[in-house]
Each structure stands twice: as structure tokens, then as C-alpha cells.
Amino acid sequence: MKGLKAPYHLWKGLPHWKQTLFLICITQGITSTGWTFMSPLYPIFIQEELGIGDAKEAAFWAGLTSGVFAISMGLAGPFWGFLADRHGRKPLLIRAYAAGSLILLLSGLVTNVTQLMGVRVLHGAISGSVGPSMALAASAVPRNRMALAVGMLQFANFFAISIGPLIGGQLANAVGFRTTYFISSAVVAISTLTVTFFVHENFQRPQDARSGISGLFNETRDVLRTKGLLPVLMVLPIIQGAPVIMQPVVPGFIQSITQEGNVITGAGLAFALLGMTSGVSAIFIGRFSNRLDLRTVLIFCCFGASLAFLPQFFVHNYVIFLPLFALFGIFSGGMLTAINAMVGMLIPKRNLGAAFGVVNSANAMAWGLGPLAGGSLAWSIGHRRVFPVTSTMLAVTGAAVAVIFKGIRAPAIADRRAATTKTPSGTT
Numbered sequence: 001m002k003g004l005k006a007p008y009h010l011w012k013g014l015p016h017w018k019q020t021l022f023l024i025c026i027t028q029g030i031t032s033t034g035w036t037f038m039s040p041l042y043p044i045f046i047q048e049e050l051g052i053g054d055a056k057e058a059a060f061w062a063g064l065t066s067g068v069f070a071i072s073m074g075l076a077g078p079f080w081g082f083l084a085d086r087h088g089r090k091p092l093l094i095r096a097y098a099a100g101s102l103i104l105l106l107s108g109l110v111t112n113v114t115q116l117m118g119v120r121v122l123h124g125a126i127s128g129s130v131g132p133s134m135a136l137a138a139s140a141v142p143r144n145r146m147a148l149a150v151g152m153l154q155f156a157n158f159f160a161i162s163i164g165p166l167i168g169g170q171l172a173n174a175v176g177f178r179t180t181y182f183i184s185s186a187v188v189a190i191s192t193l194t195v196t197f198f199v200h201e202n203f204q205r206p207q208d209a210r211s212g213i214s215g216l217f218n219e220t221r222d223v224l225r226t227k228g229l230l231p232v233l234m235v236l237p238i239i240q241g242a243p244v245i246m247q248p249v250v251p252g253f254i255q256s257i258t259q260e261g262n263v264i265t266g267a268g269l270a271f272a273l274l275g276m277t278s279g280v281s282a283i284f285i286g287r288f289s290n291r292l293d294l295r296t297v298l299i300f301c302c303f304g305a306s307l308a309f310l311p312q313f314f315v316h317n318y319v320i321f322l323p324l325f326a327l328f329g330i331f332s333g334g335m336l337t338a339i340n341a342m343v344g345m346l347i348p349k350r351n352l353g354a355a356f357g358v359v360n361s362a363n364a365m366a367w368g369l370g371p372l373a374g375g376s377l378a379w380s381i382g383h384r385r386v387f388p389v390t391s392t393m394l395a396v397t398g399a400a401v402a403v404i405f406k407g408i409r410a411p412a413i414a415d416r417r418a419a420t421t422k423t424p425s426g427t428t
Contacts, residue, residue, distance in 0.1 A: 070368020081357015151286015
């Protein structure tokens, strides 16, 4: 019993914000793991379970359903964010997890692609936990720990992306696609119950909060008017989309540089390493955020990611490709952590739900259009040339950030610099 009491007392001794952040990271990691069980097997599920025998047609339907998911999520994001600022971020996170569990259950029950299309539209409209989890974490942590919170959440997501497909592939081989969907639904349900009973939010509805369509419009307008946010939203789809663009490109590229037939294993290993290095980078940036200028981090990582992609054009060996792709993950994790932390620092806490709702819409564009862009580029110019094109895109983004984001700094950096200019009497 004494051995059990020690961790309990240690947990109870943690500040409330640390308890909240820890639980959100755990539940978001569990949820993302459950969601990614079937992600690499999606076209195969359509082909083998829904009666689409042709592989190309199955790939088309997979892309189309991803597109409608992105559109519905993009439209619904601001609405859910608006409700979060009116009724609390915890209820909206519970909604996202419960809806995700339901969607996975329904996905295992569909019998044709038309039903699957409807489920994916519903998925985008009522699910989506990344924005609510970030909004809840950002509202709970001190302002100078914002990047730490974002980094930990990014690490949880990246780690899930690394292990989820591996677990899902083994489950699909053992029990079939549909049962794997049911298991993933149960996994996400665990997160729903954990947040419901163990996460506590100190939420107070703003006194001047408006309701209805006018309230939604006004809050979204106020969020978009926040100094520095529009530049963030302009570059966010590119930063979020860079690794997504490579999803349809990497398997074909690996096939062109190897003589081995097991391309799926090679691609799976590549994306697993990408997830792990991105996660390590995210947690590092978050841990040392108080000593870093997030604008500088973002610029450095944009150019670093660009330089990591550029040599791939000349690569003809998988052994060389793999570490370069993992190196890109380090910069990708840094970019995503820095830019999401900027959102949390730019927006007043009362509008965090709306802000991350808008961010969810921008991310949905990347998730939906990224694979389409990557596949189209690979088809038109070849898999190899996609790397220098993406490299150029990231370099231009880094240059744009250097110009447009001038003056945007992490509050901890700004506060520390201001403190050094004060005289003992407190005047500057």
C-alpha cells in the first residue's frame, strides 16, 4: 500500500495545470493511436470490403472521401471553437472524442462507398480532437508554458502516428478490418471516459459573450483581426501540409530506388521515423521554449526542412533516403510546435476555442489537399521532382515568415528583455 501511496501523493502535489496537461496529452495520444490503426489500410479496406475491386478506383475513392472530410471539418471548425468559448473547452473535447468513437464504429459497419462517404462527411463535421485538446491545454497552462504544452501535445500525436499503423496492421491481419475498426472505437472511448471523469476545467463564461450567428461571426472576426494571426493562417497549411504531401509520394519513390519488393515495409519505416523525430523535436522545443524566440525557431526550421528535402532529388539508395527523411521530421516537429504555440500566445484566453477552431480549418485544408497535391505532382513531374518542389515551397515560407512575422516574439522572451531595461525604480 505504501508503494501505491507515493505516486498518488506525487500526483496530488502537482499544480492543477500540470495534471490537466498530462491527462490531455495521454488521452490525445491514445485517441490518435486509435485513429491511425486503419489509416494506411484505408484504400485496401475500400478495395476488399466495399466491393471496389480495382486498386486505382479504390485509391480514387480514398482520396475523395479524404477531401469531403477536410471540407466538412474546415466548415465546422469555427463553429465548435465558438461553442468552446461559450460553454467550456472540456465539453467540446468530450464531444470530439465521443464523436470519434462513434465514427470509427460506423466505419466498421459500412457496406459500400456511398455509406463511407456519408460517414466521412459526418466525421469532419462532428469530430476532430486536435483543436479542442490544444484549446483546453492552452487555457489551463501559464502563458509562458504555452510552447511546452503544444510541444507535449505534438509529441503525443507524432508518437501515435508512429505506432498506430503498426498496431493496426497487426490487428487487421489477426482479426480483420472491421474488427480493427471496432477495437479502435473502444480505444477512443477510453479517452472520452478519462476526460469526462478526471480532467477538471476552471471555466468561466465571459460576461459579454454573444450567442447565435452574430456571436459566431463577431468572435471569428475578432480572432482574425488579432495582430499576427493572419500570417500564421497563411503559412500554417504549408507547414502542416509538407509531411502530408509526401504520403502518396514516398512509396513510389522508394520503389524507384530499391530492388526489393516490400515497399510497404520501407514506407512504413520511413513514416514511423518521421513521427518519432518530429515528436522528439516538438518536446525539445516545448521544453526550452522560455529560452527561445519562436519566430527564429520557425524560420530556422523552415529552411532546415527545405535543406533536408533538397538532396533527395539526387538520392538513389534507401539507406541514404531514410536518415534524410528522419532529419526532415526534426524540422517538421519544430515548425508545427512553434507556429501552434504562437497561436496560443497571440490570442486572449477567452478566445482560444475560436482561435484553434480557425486553426483546425486551416489544418483541414492541409490534410485534405496535401495528399491530392502530392499525388498530382508525382503523376505530372515524377516522384523524385516532388522533393525539390516541396523544398522550394518551404524555403519561400521561411523567407515569408522572416518578413511578415517581424516583431512577433514569445512573451517570456519579451518580458525578460523588458525587465533588463528597467531601472531599480521600475521606470524604463
